Amino acid sequence: MAGVEMRVQLRGIGCELHHGPSGAVIHTVPPKDNGGDGSSFSPTDLLGASLASCALTTMALLAAKEGLTFGDASATVVKHMVGPPRRVGELTVELRMPKGVPSGQRARLEEIAHGCPVAKSLHPDVKVPMTFVWPD
Numbered sequence: 001m002a003g004v005e006m007r008v009q010l011r012g013i014g015c016e017l018h019h020g021p022s023g024a025v026i027h028t029v030p031p032k033d034n035g036g037d038g039s040s041f042s043p044t045d046l047l048g049a050s051l052a053s054c055a056l057t058t059m060a061l062l063a064a065k066e067g068l069t070f071g072d073a074s075a076t077v078v079k080h081m082v083g084p085p086r087r088v089g090e091l092t093v094e095l096r097m098p099k100g101v102p103s104g105q106r107a108r109l110e111e112i113a114h115g116c117p118v119a120k121s122l123h124p125d126v127k128v129p130m131t132f133v134w135p136d
Contacts, residue, residue: 014040034086048077048091051128054118055095059109068105071098090127099135106134 005020013036014029028043030036041049052075063070075095082089095113097106110132113119119128 015043033081044079044081044088047088048079048093051091051116051118051122052077052093052095054116055093055113055130058112058116062109062112063105068109069098069100069102070109071100073098088126090129091122093128093130094133095130096133097135101134103134106132 007018007020009016009018011027014027017026017028019025026046027040028046029038029040031042031045032038034042036042056073056075059073060070062068073096075093077094078092079088080090080092081087097109101109110130113132114130122128
């Protein structure tokens with residue numbers, strides 16, 4: 001598999017992240033509780049956002065591949081830090097699922113979310129409770 005190049009440039013105590021293939025740029029800063037100003041995502045915030053994004057994207061890709069009904073969905077992630085050493089201890093994820101997904105398809109989609117590449121890349125010590133909210 002080919003790699004994806006990303007470049008990171010330190011700017012004061014924050015970083016500018018460049019995505020090689022697309023040229024997209026995002027910024028990170030340390031959170032307030034770790035000496036930063038909290039004006040943007042912290043690196044550990046991106047970990048939580050990556051998890052939720054990966055879960056939603058993986059479900060949408062599966063749905064498209066298998067011809068399943070799948071519309072707009074969203075997620076909220078709450079990051080909990082622990083330590084020492086300072087690290088992410090838990091990423092609590094609530095996924096609000098789209099309308100119109102038959103109940104027989106839901107378990108498969110939830111399984112895919114739990115097994116997304118980011119979830120599988122996390123250390124086993126990081127707790128990842130995922131809650132799925134299906135509309136009536």
